[in-house]
Amino acid sequence: MADVTTEENYDVGTGAGVVQLALTIGEGQFGTCRIKLGGVEIVTATGPISVRVGKRSEVKGKTLFVRSVVNDVNSLTNRMSVTYRLTGGAADGKTTARGKVTREGDVLVFDANFHLV
Numbered sequence: 259m260a261d262v263t264t265e266e267n268y269d270v271g272t273g274a275g276v277v278q279l280a281l282t283i284g285e286g287q288f289g290t291c292r293i294k295l296g297g298v299e300i301v302t303a304t305g306p307i308s309v310r311v312g313k314r315s316e317v318k319g320k321t322l323f324v325r326s327v328v329n330d331v332n333s334l335t336n337r338m339s340v341t342y343r344l345t346g347g348a349a350d351g352k353t354t355a356r357g358k359v360t361r362e363g364d365v366l367v368f369d370a371n372f373h374l375v
Contacts, residue, residue, distance in 0.1 A: 260325070260369035262357040264342070267373045268322075270314045271348035277311040277374065278346050281324065284339035284354070289328035291340075296320035311374075314347070322372040330359045330366075340368045347374075 270277055283289045283305075292302045293309060295317060301309050311317055328338045336359045344351040357366045 261366040262355050262368045264355045264370040267375050269348040275346045280343040281307040282341045285337045286332035288331045291326045294323045317374045324370040326368040
């Protein structure tokens with residue numbers, strides 16, 4: 259169950275371009291991300307991530323799902339954020355999801371669904 263949910267459309271455009279996703283966990287926190295396209299896992303990784311999602315024609319109509327489990331490791335703040343940057347479509351897109359834990363050392367789960375239209 260996600261603590262923070264993001265749901266957006268991303269226009270992949272037309273032509274032979276390649277859609278890419280860059281993801282950053284902010285506020286000095288640490289996390290692990292799992293990225294799936296149309297239910298098929300692309301990658302699971304930690305830290306800043308840059309991944310090729312696929313050719314425009316191959317990804318159009320699919321959903322890009324990203325689950326990030328973020329750990330509060332920064333003793334100066336309990337705030338957390340995940341920034342998603344999609345490129346290669348009709349225009350670049352950037353979204354930042356934000357959350358805050360109530361206790362030092364807690365975890366938040368961020369889910370993002372990007373519908374590739």
